[in-house]
Amino acid sequence: MGSDVSAWPLKLSGKKKRIIEELVQGQESANQLQILFHNSSQETGHLSSSKKEALIDKILRSLDQTLAVLSSVESAEVSQSQTASNQDSVDTRSKRPASKDKRGCYRRKRAAQAWTVASDTMEDGHAWRKYGQKGILNSKHPRSYYRCTRKYDEGSSLIVTSSECWETGTVDNGDSKILINHHHSQHLDPTPTTLAVKRETKEETSTTPSDVTDLDSIMWKDLMGDDEFEYCSEPAEMVSNTYPWCTEMSCRSFELDFGIKPLEFEFDEL
DNA sequence: TATATTTGACCACG
DNA sequence: CGTGGTCAAATATA
Known part of the structure; x- marks a missing residue:
């Protein structure tokens, strides 16, 4: 259930990227901890271990949530800034590339190249x-x-x-x-x-x-x-x-x- | 700010 | 005229 970091957008701003990386690390650690606890609790069968497991579960979930939120925020920001800059360029220099002799003069689209x-x-x-x-x-x-x-x-x-x-x-x-x-x-x-x-x-x-x-x-x-x-x-x-x-x-x-x-x-x- | 990428236009070639 | 390769403005990122 870990979010696959490698599938994430690489175009995050540096700070956010770092945050996510840190979170992911925490997530992975918690994951491992969970596995460890799971194994040991099978052997010993302590009662308190279920509590611990629940706790780990909680940690994991919150990490998951945070990561999810962060990523969605990021993409929202991306689209926002996109539209913003689009509007901006509408005023000043946006022109349909219909005009000649204007190579590469275009309004940038979003995900033609993903x-x-x-x-x-x-x-x-x-x-x-x-x-x-x-x-x-x-x-x-x-x-x-x-x-x-x-x-x-x-x-x-x-x-x-x-x-x-x-x-x-x-x-x-x-x-x-x-x-x-x-x-x-x-x-x-x-x-x-x-x-x-x-x-x-x-x-x-x-x-x-x-x-x-x-x-x-x-x-x-x-x-x-x-x-x-x-x-x-x-x-x-x-x-x-x-x-x-x-x-x-x-x-x-x-x-x-x-x-x-x-x-x-x-x-x-x- | 500098440097890199995106992407439609341009152009040579068949 | 269509296609492949390149250019370069606009844009993104460091």
Whole structure:
């Protein structure tokens, strides 16, 4: 019954995030304590142990509650500030991107991309900056384009396509698969640069994390229906297998492909 | 404030 | 003309 922290929105403000982390720790501790008590009370069968267990139960419940409240507050705040900034920008500079020559001039929507990168450094210490995302023609996965933050920009680049999946069933800390194919790795040294791990977490939209999680996986299943995907567990962790994709300074960009649906949730249209 | 991400527009290519 | 890749303004986060 612990709330799965890893499924939580990563975009909390630092303080709140810390609070939650602390609470979760307390929760886990209480959990363990409960288990311990449970075991020992089975052996000894004390009467007072039931009282203790009740107490632990209470602690656990209150921790749970607190966490739930905190998370819901957070999401409420998010949506509030969102609408606020929307209104704000309506006055000054909001314009429909109908006008020409105004690339990237748009009002930001909320959850077109419900995933955020938690770790942006690959194992080799390269930092990748996302510079674009596109949907692919026949599949639901958007494709993300990353570029190395380092400034040695020489022509070579490469593309990594990963596909991700979910499972309707249970969730353990996400494991998902990726297919990587580098696309134009022109002159790459065959320096076997290792394994790149990127971890992403889903950003929830409205309710408690667990609820959303369930809902989402259902919806995704719905949407992804008849492709050749299998559904794997929910949150994401993408692991690219060893690929000679990035040498000291040759490769500068890659591209990722997720098996996620382009969620188009909006709170209210405007 | 600086730095990173999001996302529609732009553009080259087939 | 559709598609994939990139740009860059708007936005988010540190």
